[in-house]
Amino acid sequence: MHQTLQNIRYLLGAQGYSWTGARAAVLTVLTTHRNPLRAEEIHRALQNRQINLSSVYRGLRLFEALNIVRRVTLGRGVSRYELADGYRDHHHHLVCDACGRIEDVTTCPVETASLTRQIRRQTGFAVRSHVLELFGFCRSCRRAGVGRTEAR
Amino acid sequence: MHQTLQNIRYLLGAQGYSWTGARAAVLTVLTTHRNPLRAEEIHRALQNRQINLSSVYRGLRLFEALNIVRRVTLGRGVSRYELADGYRDHHHHLVCDACGRIEDVTTCPVETASLTRQIRRQTGFAVRSHVLELFGFCRSCRRAGVGRTEAR
DNA sequence: AATAATTTGCAAATCATTTGCAATTTAGGC
DNA sequence: GCCTAAATTGCAAATGATTTGCAAATTATT
Numbered sequence: 001m002h003q004t005l006q007n008i009r010y011l012l013g014a015q016g017y018s019w020t021g022a023r024a025a026v027l028t029v030l031t032t033h034r035n036p037l038r039a040e041e042i043h044r045a046l047q048n049r050q051i052n053l054s055s056v057y058r059g060l061r062l063f064e065a066l067n068i069v070r071r072v073t074l075g076r077g078v079s080r081y082e083l084a085d086g087y088r089d090h091h092h093h094l095v096c097d098a099c100g101r102i103e104d105v106t107t108c109p110v111e112t113a114s115l116t117r118q119i120r121r122q123t124g125f126a127v128r129s130h131v132l133e134l135f136g137f138c139r140s141c142r143r144a145g146v147g148r149t150e151a152r
Numbered sequence: 153m154h155q156t157l158q159n160i161r162y163l164l165g166a167q168g169y170s171w172t173g174a175r176a177a178v179l180t181v182l183t184t185h186r187n188p189l190r191a192e193e194i195h196r197a198l199q200n201r202q203i204n205l206s207s208v209y210r211g212l213r214l215f216e217a218l219n220i221v222r223r224v225t226l227g228r229g230v231s232r233y234e235l236a237d238g239y240r241d242h243h244h245h246l247v248c249d250a251c252g253r254i255e256d257v258t259t260c261p262v263e264t265a266s267l268t269r270q271i272r273r274q275t276g277f278a279v280r281s282h283v284l285e286l287f288g289f290c291r292s293c294r295r296a297g298v299g300r301t302e303a304r
Numbered sequence: 305a306a307t308a309a310t311t312t313g314c315a316a317a318t319c320a321t322t323t324g325c326a327a328t329t330t331a332g333g334c
Numbered sequence: 335g336c337c338t339a340a341a342t343t344g345c346a347a348a349t350g351a352t353t354t355g356c357a358a359a360t361t362a363t364t
Contacts, residue, residue: 018310018361039352052313057352073225077320078351094277105271109261110284119257124291125246132262132284139276170330170341191321204344209321229351230320 004031004087008068017062022055027063035102036072036080036093074102074133085129092132098141105134156183156239160220169214174207179215187254188224188232188245226254226285237281244284250293257286 005027009019017023029037029045037045039060043053060081063069070084074095082088090111094103109132110116116127157179161171169175181189181197189197195208212233215221222236226247234240242263246255261284262268268279 013362016310020311020361022312050313054314054353055312058311061353071229073229077223077225077229077231079229094271094275094279096277097280103275103277105275107267107270109265109267110286112265113261115259115261116286118259119246119286123246123255123257124294125248125255125286126288126294127246127286128249128288130284130286132282134262134268134271134277134279134282136278136280142276142278165331168341172330172342174343202344206322206345207343210342213322 002028002031004083008087011066011068015066021049022051023059023062025049025051026056026059027068030069030081030083031087033082034104036074036082038078038080042081070129070131072131072133092134094138095133095135096138096141097135098137098144101138103138108132154180154183156235160239163218163220167218173201174203175211175214177201177203178208178211179220182221182233182235183239186234186256188226188234190230190232194233222281222283224283224285244286246290247285247287248290248293249287250289250296253290255290260284 005024008027009024012019012023025046026042029042033045039053039056042060043051043056046056060069060071064071064081067084068087069081071079071081072093073079074093089106090108091104091106092108094105096102110130119125119127157176160179161176164171164175177198178194181194185197191205191208191212194212195203195205198208212221212223216223216233219236220239221233223231223233224245225231226245241258242260243256243258244260246257248254262282271277271279
């Protein structure tokens with residue numbers, strides 16, 4: 001079993017949670033995909049296993065609370081999940097408004113600008129985590145000439 | 153009528169959309185609140201007027217498409233709406249994990265780091281907009297000693 | 305292996321948001 | 335100001351994602 005999974009397994013045990021087939025399955029999917037996935041996509045990736053969609057949701061909810069996964073909501077209010085910082089590299093997303101593709105960027109302006117420290121000093125707010133999503137057009141859609149957004 | 157509303161009214165007209173009671177009402181609420189609001193909150197603020205919740209949603213959807221409002225989704229997958237850049241100052245949010253309060257920050261690391269240009273150069277992705285949300289504990293919750301997150 | 309505690313599957317419930325359609329309101333021209 | 339076509343609204347029902355109650359199954363412990 002992958003090292004990351006071992007760590008998480010230990011963590012769950014230490015907090016009084018069981019290491020179950022459903023949880024292991026969900027985590028396996030998350031550790032083998034780099035893009036943030038919707039609950040339903042994770043479930044679909046598990047079609048061979050006999051895992052109920054609600055168990056996927058329950059697992060994700062627990063993992064989120066334990067900071068094992070983070071939830072990102074890009075665009076139309078659908079939640080997507082990916083491994084949290086500490087279980088993979090800190091990164092942000094480039095979301096193409098045309099094709100919907102999601103790319104990662106590892107450059108983080110929040111860190112380089114030491115924004116956290118500045119905010120703490122100025123407002124007393126202690127930042128623990130952040131989410132940065134960048135929207136626009138990916139190279140190929142831009143080449144294809146996609147541009148105007150539609151309304152109505 | 154507020155200048156911002158005048159501008160938006162003109163913009164709608166120029167694009168072939170009507171200036172209706174419902175739309176004006178929704179925009180009035182948005183121009184008089186600084187925090188991002190849920191559709192239902194906007195609707196509640198309008199209880200005296202006879203405006204249906206679906207009209208609120210329809211208005212918000214149109215305004216979002218026209219870049220008059222932007223949707224932000226903090227935490228539990230609920231959408232919140234606020235005036236978009238150009239109709240108010242560019243800013244980001246500090247979301248307190250303990251009390252849920254939302255503060256604005258106007259410092260923007262994406263701009264100061266000229267991240268957009270860097271990404272364009274490195275990946276070909278043309279960033280048009282971005283969303284940055286910072287989570288943590290606000291000064292008063294921190295004083296009150298709130299700290300651990302709950303699971304299960 | 306036996307028991308208690310935790311988790312799962314399933315189906316029904318909930319919550320936010322969207323939609324069809326008839327009735328109402330708005331934009332423009334007269 | 336009045337009239338007509340086009341756009342918008344209200345309402346109720348539909349949708350889609352996510353959550354929940356509860357009995358059955360699985361996991362951790364003894």
